[in-house]
Amino acid sequence: AQSVTQLDSQVPVFEEAPVELRCNYSSSVSVYLFWYVQYPNQGLQLLLKYLSGSTLVKGINGFEAEFNKSQTSFHLRKPSVHISDTAEYFCAVTPGIIQGAQKLVFGQGTRLTINP
Amino acid sequence: DADVTQTPRNRITKTGKRIMLECSQTKGHDRMYWYRQDPGLGLRLIYYSFDVKDINKGEISDGYSVSRQAQAKFSLSLESAIPNQTALYFCATSDGTVKSGANVLTFGAGSRLTVL
Numbered sequence: 001a002q003s004v005t006q007l008d009s010q011v012p013v014f015e016e017a018p019v020e021l022r023c024n025y026s027s028s029v030s031v032y033l034f035w036y037v038q039y040p041n042q043g044l045q046l047l048l049k050y051l052s053g054s055t056l057v058k059g060i061n062g063f064e065a066e067f068n069k070s071q072t073s074f075h076l077r078k079p080s081v082h083i084s085d086t087a088e089y090f091c092a093v094t095p096g097i098i099q100g101a102q103k104l105v106f107g108q109g110t111r112l113t114i115n116p
Numbered sequence: 117d118a119d120v121t122q123t124p125r126n127r128i129t130k131t132g133k134r135i136m137l138e139c140s141q142t143k144g145h146d147r148m149y150w151y152r153q154d155p156g157l158g159l160r161l162i163y164y165s166f167d168v169k170d171i172n173k174g175e176i177s178d179g180y181s182v183s184r185q186a187q188a189k190f191s192l193s194l195e196s197a198i199p200n201q202t203a204l205y206f207c208a209t210s211d212g213t214v215k216s217g218a219n220v221l222t223f224g225a226g227s228r229l230t231v232l
Binding site (some may be wrong): 004009024032034036041042043044045049051081090098099100101102104106107108109 | 120133147151156157158159160161164166173174206208210212219220221223224225
């Protein structure tokens, strides 16, 4: 079975500073990895995904993540954050052989707060 | 209009009452899911359906039931609500006809349920 650990429950950052949100996973098989963002009072929306190929994945709103198989990590980064990036971010993993979200496991979430 | 619409958005009810949360989608996706979000626990899968005649239990199905009335409609019922079912509930869809799309979820805005 897969599991996901988001290492920080809350991350406060000043506007225009860089940010890294950490995600580690465990799995005995190859995986697909995702980052979703939840803005206040909204549902989750996909930021980016890793299915195969290049380990550096670029997503929406200037975010990127790097898949590191040896360290079983998929950390999310942005070089300069904005107030509008204030949200909760979820890392998720599913076995790569599964077509569908029925085995998708979400992390606990990281609340990113951007201070002016 | 939203791609995935959930009603009601907020509901307060009493222990023992029957509650139905409804979900409809205009994405044309065949796969639909119900999740529950609790602070610090991320999202957990309650039920999922890959077509009208296919219903499957997820990680935490006890105390819940679902109905797939049409390809576009998937409702979640709590037959006798209890306080620990107080949570934020999300409906989501995915496109099983596209290999990579099957794993990518489109979420509704959520239904906040409070059981007193």
